Amino acid sequence: MKTLICAVTFAALCSPLWGQVQGAEACLAKAMQNGTDPTLCLDAPDAACMDNAQETPVVSTSCFAENRAQWGAAIGKRMDMLPDTTDTTVARIEARYDVIGAMVQCDRIEALAKAASDLSGPQIALQKERCLARANALTYVRLFARTHPAVEDSQ
Numbered sequence: 001m002k003t004l005i006c007a008v009t010f011a012a013l014c015s016p017l018w019g020q021v022q023g024a025e026a027c028l029a030k031a032m033q034n035g036t037d038p039t040l041c042l043d044a045p046d047a048a049c050m051d052n053a054q055e056t057p058v059v060s061t062s063c064f065a066e067n068r069a070q071w072g073a074a075i076g077k078r079m080d081m082l083p084d085t086t087d088t089t090v091a092r093i094e095a096r097y098d099v100i101g102a103m104v105q106c107d108r109i110e111a112l113a114k115a116a117s118d119l120s121g122p123q124i125a126l127q128k129e130r131c132l133a134r135a136n137a138l139t140y141v142r143l144f145a146r147t148h149p150a151v152e153d154s155q
Helices: 002-014 017-034 038-050 057-081 086-116 121-154
Strands: none
Touching: 017 038, 017 057, 017 121, 038 057, 038 121, 057 086, 057 121, 086 121
16 A cells, blocks of 8 residues: 555656656756756756655655656757767767766765764665756756757757
């Protein structure tokens, strides 16, 4: 029964994520055009996962895992759409190492939390998954910013 409740709650929390990730692209384009902070476009997907984090950290952790997967898929899709130029090749390399660097920092945060905090296992797992999801999201923002004209010009 607990598994069913968790699955239903997980589905309810995560189902809007793909739409939010897709919607973020329009938000990013507008932010680039207006010169505003594009990272504000990431707030809705994060908020959806944090709604019940205190009561159900495992469900929120699963939501962030789905969020991370969706941002990862968006990164891959955008990289596939890029034309083969020196600038876009550099953007691909930068994106790859942005993700790797961020993952190392998320591992560091997890290790420190385990060694020197009072957080429970589920809270640490939530913290790490949230960090990983945000890392993918921020990598997508940087990739989008570096390649926004290139993708639109190639279509």
